[in-house]
Amino acid sequence: MQVTAMNGDANSGTLRLPEILDLAAAEGFLDLIRQRVNGEAPLRIDASAVETLTLPCIQVILAAMRSRETISIASPSIAFVSAFDDLGMDFIQYLDSNRAAGEAVGQNESRLIDPYQINESAMSKRILTIDDSKTMRDMLMLTLAEAGFDVLQAVDGQDGLDVLVKEQVDVVITDINMPRMDGYEVIRQPPRNPNHKSTPILVLTTESEMEKKNLAREAGATGWMVKPFDPDRLIATVRKVAP
Numbered sequence: 001m002q003v004t005a006m007n008g009d010a011n012s013g014t015l016r017l018p019e020i021l022d023l024a025a026a027e028g029f030l031d032l033i034r035q036r037v038n039g040e041a042p043l044r045i046d047a048s049a050v051e052t053l054t055l056p057c058i059q060v061i062l063a064a065m066r067s068r069e070t071i072s073i074a075s076p077s078i079a080f081v082s083a084f085d086d087l088g089m090d091f092i093q094y095l096d097s098n099r100a101a102g103e104a105v106g107q108n109e110s111r112l113i114d115p116y117q118i119n120e121s122a123m124s125k126r127i128l129t130i131d132d133s134k135t136m137r138d139m140l141m142l143t144l145a146e147a148g149f150d151v152l153q154a155v156d157g158q159d160g161l162d163v164l165v166k167e168q169v170d171v172v173i174t175d176i177n178m179p180r181m182d183g184y185e186v187i188r189q190p191p192r193n194p195n196h197k198s199t200p201i202l203v204l205t206t207e208s209e210m211e212k213k214n215l216a217r218e219a220g221a222t223g224w225m226v227k228p229f230d231p232d233r234l235i236a237t238v239r240k241v242a243p
Helices: 023-036 055-067 078-086 092-097 099-103 134-146 157-166 183-188 210-219 231-241
Strands: 014-016 043-046 071-074 109-112 126-130 150-154 171-174 201-205 223-226
Touching: 023 055, 023 134, 055 134, 126 134, 126 157, 134 150, 134 231, 150 157, 157 171, 157 183, 171 183, 171 231, 183 201, 183 210, 201 231, 210 223, 223 231
Parallel strands: 014 043, 043 071, 126 150, 126 171, 171 201, 201 223
Antiparallel strands: 071 109
8 A cells, every 4th residue: 555545645634544554554654654754844643543563563653643733533433443452552641742733723633732842962872773664664764853853774684783893883783583693693693893882772663572582691681672762761771771
């Protein structure tokens, strides 16, 4: 599904989400947000028709909320809200926290305002993201770049190590399950660049088993986060571990 399959485009103030939000819809939605991210006009998202919401789309929506100051979600369906609840993420808190702003745009709608203020320390930090999913790399880029970080990308573990040889970074965010070299090997590999001996490595994965978390910790990981990630928590974690 492309952006044109949704009721809305880069020049429209309203985007009506389809009934089924799958991976293709997530990519189309991300393209639309990317086109509008620097725009001044508000974007209104009508989620009343949504019946199925997959993890990639949940992640894109969270990233979109984090990246724009003027996004509003209109009349979210029960399925839309439940998809977040099933992952232990309270979507309604976003609406409630901005209720005053929501009253200005309608009883069943709330404006989602980005509370994060870019500062000079964030601007000086460089983050390397390692993930074989282009959609996930794009979502991380959207979230981190909008928070003021300089972002480098790698498509798998080996590519990530190659980047670390050439570039100086402050934090690494890596997936676990990847071709050529997985995230565990990225963590275990002794840095070939002496500047990276103490570089924090955060794991971002769909895996949630304690055994796998312990493996990452023993390998030397600084932290473990489960997809879909909460953009604000991700930014807060990166800021906390960045040297």
